[in-house]
Amino acid sequence: MKHGEVRSRLGPYLEGDLPLQQRALVDAHLDTCPSCGEELKELRETIGLLRSLPEIEPPMGLANGVMARIHAGEAQSTFLVRLLDGLEMLLPSRSLALVATSVGVLVLALLASGRFAEPGRVSQATAANSSPASSELALRLAPADIWTSQASLVRRPLGASVPSDEPVTPGADPAEASPVEPEFAVDPQMERALRDPEGFIEELSEVSLAERDQQLSALFAQASRAGRVGEVVQSLRTAGDRRADEIADGFERISTAASR
């Protein structure tokens, strides 16, 4: 047996997981090879040190803290999570549920689109006409209250708070909450996702599920409106992050579903 073959088997050798015949071959090699013997010794010490780490006591108030937050309603699921969970009961896999959720959200957006064709929303719809169909759908999708009851938050950059003088009424028409819509002049989520996808994902991981939903729907809306969904997807994939990949996958699925 060669050095490399022996060294790749030292873990199972130490665990006693090697078949007898292989164990005998490793033993024979170790009898004549000091360097492999040294590696075995170091590996044994490494595992020994890891396994000798002491027990760690959890903080006294951990369970109480968890229960207090649950009683305060912090464990509530977002709309998207509940929808996904419901679909998962009916569909065989989570990915199918994701697709179904995406399509379902688009259908709901379409149903709600009549409301967005009212006077006062025409300029926005007209602006969207220059984009592909998916962009228009997504534009309607982002502020719709199927994603959030606080539609005005949708177009707010990460970390920004709601100004106290801005009316935020659950279920209120987003146009009333933000009649001028100056936010469309800047696309903070999209700029961030394109410029620093890794940082964008890291920031997303620090906000609540509900805010994450809002930020992602805003990102998709901005990218759709600018016709840059593909670019955002590509940028997210460069983050080398499983969550960024999942978001990129979701965006692609929604885009595909919308363009059909």
Place this chain on the structure above:
Amino acid sequence: MRREVSHEIAERGPLVRAGAVRAPTLEDPDRELVARWRSGDAAAFEALVRRHERRVFRLLMRMLGSRSEAEDVAQEAFLNLHRHGHRFRGEARFSTFVYRVAANAALNRRRSLGRSRARERSLAAGEASGLVAPLSPADPEREAQGAQVRSRVQAALLTLSPSLRLPLVLYDIEGLGYAEVAEVLELAEGTVKSRIHRARQALRPLLGALAREVGPGRAA
């Protein structure tokens, strides 16, 4: 659950994982509590939290290296468990599901910490050694050395990428078997074995040198 591993290991003899690997069984000690929780009994969920808080906190301490971070993330993990508990279908042990939720919380938190936290690691490593010096150590010098060794082991752990550290912690520190680690991480068993091998190889120069410094039997 946790192993007691003697340092008096024969030169060639296999490492013993005494009591480490749970016998494969369909019997889940949490089954009744889970059923009660699902039927709306909040006290049952609290009992589950108390039963599992130690393993969740321990895993998070080893993954994050900081007691305060671990406490924050442990709370988030249990809130996630409450949100998504209905996804548990009883195909694995509930403890496996708990580990999965905690592992995901740890991975998400690691990413959010960012590179700027790297400089804090050595301090965090000391904290995560999990040791508070006893009020009256029988041998203060030996105790101080033990604390230093544990701190360096934790610091070495934090040099691993999370994708290597997590399976290593679950296997070598938490004492799960390969199959259960694979189930927690939703990876193939072969992938788990390979990552554990790579993780140990990465730690070997650091911890091998440490073991030589302190001598056999004085590591912890």
